Amino acid sequence: MGICIDNNCQYQRPYCHYCLPNHCQHLNKLILSEMLNEWIQKRILSINDVQMNAQECKSILDSLLNKFIPYFNIKLEQLGISQINQIIKGLCQIELYEQQFFNKLKSSIEQVKQIVNKILKDFISQTDLKQNIIMQVKQPIIIKPIIQELTKQVNISKPKQFTFELIKQNSIKQDDYCCAIAFNKDGSILLAASYRYIKIYQNKEGKLNQIQCLREHTNTVYTLNFMKITNNFVSGSYDNQIIIWYVNGNNEWKCQQKLNGHLDRILCLLIHNTDSLIISGSGDKTIKFWIKQNQWLCQLTITEHTDYICSLSLSEEQNKVISCSADSQILVIGQ
Structure with missing residues (x-):
């Protein structure tokens, strides 16, 4: 067998x-x-x-x-x-x-x-x-x-049952709603959206200490994604903008570039494992592929969907994108 x-x-x-x-x-x-x-x-x-x-x-x-x-x-x-x-x-x-x-x-x-x-x-x-x-x-x-x-x-032993409980002293109360969170690759930094702001926390054994607040977006921050290789990250917002953030020598995040190509809110976003490709889905019914040259440029726009893009996923080989939309379609996009 x-x-x-x-x-x-x-x-x-x-x-x-x-x-x-x-x-x-x-x-x-x-x-x-x-x-x-x-x-x-x-x-x-x-x-x-x-x-x-x-x-x-x-x-x-x-x-x-x-x-x-x-x-x-x-x-x-x-x-x-x-x-x-x-x-x-x-x-x-x-x-x-x-x-x-x-x-x-x-x-x-x-x-x-x-x-x-x-x-x-x-x-x-x-x-x-x-x-x-x-x-x-x-x-x-x-x-x-x-x-x-x-x-x-x-006599294989069954896996231990895990239980979870709220750690109140480590929890954070925000005045505004949070639509996106993201950890960096080693779990030391947490990003958390707070309406149009992005709050950056240092994570030490579950205790979060806020070290910075970013205020470039003008509407709700809906997506946050760390790069795979560096501590740079990408944010997408209801203001139709995608912002590339880089970390400087003082461990402070600064706006590196704003990608203005979508005509409606950014709802989902992916980053290729090589950090050289960003894929974004929007309320304008399009999926855009952004490539890194001297600056980030839109290389391709997919217009097959007829309603807003709900979610995106990359295959393990990083050569196929799966998208789903409010138009009840799932698309497979091959490289």
């Missing part, structure tokens, strides 16, 4: 439901037979990454080679003194780094060869692998009863 991929397991091979208890300590290392192709594909992609790195190294060395080859057999009188000097210095630097660089390169290549040779030596033939998989797939897949029985055998 599946394959064990745990290198430390003495039963690492295709398994049926009878031998499943042998793998109870590493259930996360088991792959059902129908998921095997996907797992193999990921392993192939990782080999491709290594190959691409090797090709990139070759490309760099080729560019260096192409730089000096044209000067081979050239007559010195055709060159100026400064050109000859540059060529000599360049070639001397190669000689200087040759020992250090090529020894490391040779060692790395030798390690790769050893790893590949071991894999090829240990690798079972394609025919045997296919036959093993076919035999295991023929076994009935009854995963739920098996897990229940396995739970009884190994």
Whole structure:
């Protein structure tokens, strides 16, 4: 019914439901037979990454080679003194780094060869692998009863039940309503909207200390999103504006740029993992893609929805955007 991929397991091979208890300590290392192709594909992609790195190294060395080859057999009188000097210095630097660089390169290549040779030596033939998989797939897949029985055998303890209670002394009373909050990547900073203001709190073990209040927006702040890499953040408001905020050397946030492209309130916003793309949804029925160059610019506007945008989400691969709207549609937008 599946394959064990745990290198430390003495039963690492295709398994049926009878031998499943042998793998109870590493259930996360088991792959059902129908998921095997996907797992193999990921392993192939990782080999491709290594190959691409090797090709990139070759490309760099080729560019260096192409730089000096044209000067081979050239007559010195055709060159100026400064050109000859540059060529000599360049070639001397190669000689200087040759020992250090090529020894490391040779060692790395030798390690790769050893790893590949071991894999090829240990690798079972394609025919045997296919036959093993076919035999295991023929076994009935009854995963739920098996897990229940396995739970009884190994006496897996149930996860602890969590309870939550209000910490009144740490809570904050605001005079205005709050439509958005956001933590930075390490949880040390909390943003909280308070009508058109953005209050910035320092978080120490659940105790919030306000350190700044930002007043650039002129209407309700509805979205707050920290950047993925830096402590800069983005806010969207009912004033139709998106504001990019940066933190300066004094740990104070300042307005870096205002994005004025939407004709209605900003209702949802996403930031790409690379911090180079912002996606915004608005009451004007449009989705805008903003890219970072010298400044943030609107690269694309999606006008497929016929009512205001309610929510946006990015796929795990960061190449598809899912949007939903008050027009009762869900759109999948591919890169």
